[in-house]
Amino acid sequence: xxxxxxxxxxxxxxxxxxxxxxxxxxxxxxxxxxxxxxxxxxxxxxxxxxxxxxxxxxxxxxxxxxxxxxxxxxxxxxxxxxxxxxxxxxxxxxxxxxxxxxxxxxxxxxxxxxxxxxxxxxxxxxxxxxxxxxxxxxxxxxxxxxxxxxxxxxxxxxxxxxxxxxxxxxxxxxxxxxxxxxxxxxxxxxxxxxxxxxxxxxxxxxxxxxxxxxxxxxxxxxxxxxxxxxxxxxxxxxxxxxxxxxxxxxxxxxxxxxxxxxx
Numbered sequence: 001x002x003x004x005x006x007x008x009x010x011x012x013x014x015x016x017x018x019x020x021x022x023x024x025x026x027x028x029x030x031x032x033x034x035x036x037x038x039x040x041x042x043x044x045x046x047x048x049x050x051x052x053x054x055x056x057x058x059x060x061x062x063x064x065x066x067x068x069x070x071x072x073x074x075x076x077x078x079x080x081x082x083x084x085x086x087x088x089x090x091x092x093x094x095x096x097x098x099x100x101x102x103x104x105x106x107x108x109x110x111x112x113x114x115x116x117x118x119x120x121x122x123x124x125x126x127x128x129x130x131x132x133x134x135x136x137x138x139x140x141x142x143x144x145x146x147x148x149x150x151x152x153x154x155x156x157x158x159x160x161x162x163x164x165x166x167x168x169x170x171x172x173x174x175x176x177x178x179x180x181x182x183x184x185x186x187x188x189x190x191x192x193x194x195x196x197x198x199x200x201x202x203x204x205x206x207x208x209x210x211x212x213x214x215x216x217x218x219x220x221x222x223x224x225x226x227x228x229x230x231x232x233x234x235x236x237x238x239x240x241x242x243x244x245x246x247x248x249x250x251x252x253x254x255x256x257x258x259x260x261x262x263x
Contacts, residue, residue, distance in 0.1 A: 019252055020245045021055045055244055058237030064247060065223035069197035073217050078122050083188040084163070085123040086214060087114040088174055088195040088203060089130025089144035102147045107196050109220035111148055114194045115155055117217065123192060126152060127181065129165040129174045171199070171253075172262045175206035182212070196220035198247060202254045205263025222246065 017023060028048035032041045054060060091107035104111065117123045128145040143166035152162055165181045168174045182188055195203045197218035204216050222243055226232070257263040 019248045021051070021241050021248070022245070025052060025055075053236075056236040056238070056240050057233075058235065058240050059233045061237065061240045061243055061247070062223055062226070062232075065198065065221075065243070066226065068201070068247065068251070069221060069223050070200045070216055070218045072197075072221070073215075075117060075120050075122050078117070078192060078215060078217070079190065081121065082123045082190045082192050082215070084125040084127050084190075085114050085117050085192045085194050085217070086127045086129055086174075086178055086207075087111065087148065088171070088193070088199070089128065089148060090199075091220075092144050092147050094132065094144070099141070102151055107220045110194055110196060111151060113217065113219035115152065115157070117192065117194070118157060118161070125161045125163060125188070126157060127163045127165065127178060127188075127191075128152070129168055129178050131167045131169055131173075171203050171206050172257065174203065175210045175212065178207070179210045179212055191215070192217045194219055196222075198222055198250050202250065202257055202263050205254075206257065209261070209263055 025048055028044050028051065032044035032048065035041050035044065087110060089110075091105050091110050093103035093105055096103040114123075114126050118126055128148050130144040130148075132143060143164070145164045145166045149162050149164055153159060163181060163185065165174070165177045168177045191207075191212060191214035193200070193203060193207060193214035194217045197220060200216050200218045204214070207214055254263070
């Protein structure tokens with residue numbers, strides 16, 4: 001029988017596509033074509049047009065991101081020397097070949113920020129948490145944690161300062177398995193959590209729920225500084241649809257995690 005964790009993992013992947021704004025627009029267009037009543041067809045087309053204008057407005061998206069993402073933290077705001085930074089994965093492209101290298105996605109700031117904190121002397125070690133978020137497992141044969149550890153070593157981080165958690169498939173498991181890993185390292189008591197700014201709320205809640213209380217260090221911002229210009233408020237943004245998908249997925253994920261008691 002499938003475990004609840006396995007079913008939850010598959011459902012989360014299906015849900016991602018169900019809440020994509022592009023899917024909503026396509027559904028409205030198909031409805032307008034299929035419906036036989038001209039009145040309802042016109043209504044569906046108007047709804048599609050209005051939704052398209054709203055979802056491609058970069059200012060509206062940016063305002064929503066500014067409200068959701070946690071604000072930046074300066075390294076100097078952190079205690080002088082924390083025991084470890086927890087770097088959450090989800091930033092590699094495992095389906096890209098050839099598999100003799102590591103391909104990073106738009107969330108690569110998670111890695112660079114963790115490395116920055118290490119080089120600045122703010123953290124002593126880096127814990128990389130993440131197995132594979134792909135259905136069916138990693139196509140590279142290596143966990144995401146192992147792939148990012150390769151880049152950290154190439155950047156000069158000694159292997160003894162890198163700890164790997166390679167089983168987790170989602171944020172809940174990141175927290176659970178990191179806690180299990182830390183039972184083998186009682187010397188690690190203070191943590192900083194490095195993940196994307198839009199993901200930080202849910203991740204922080206998950207870690208707190210399992211008894212860990214890291215300091216948040218948001219990275220990989222999708223938001224930008226607000227601008228007092230007509231172009232900012234009126235010009236459409238081709239990338240807004242994709243970023244709305246990311247934000248909506250995270251908002252729904254946060255609510256589901258709250259209901260399940262994960263964060």
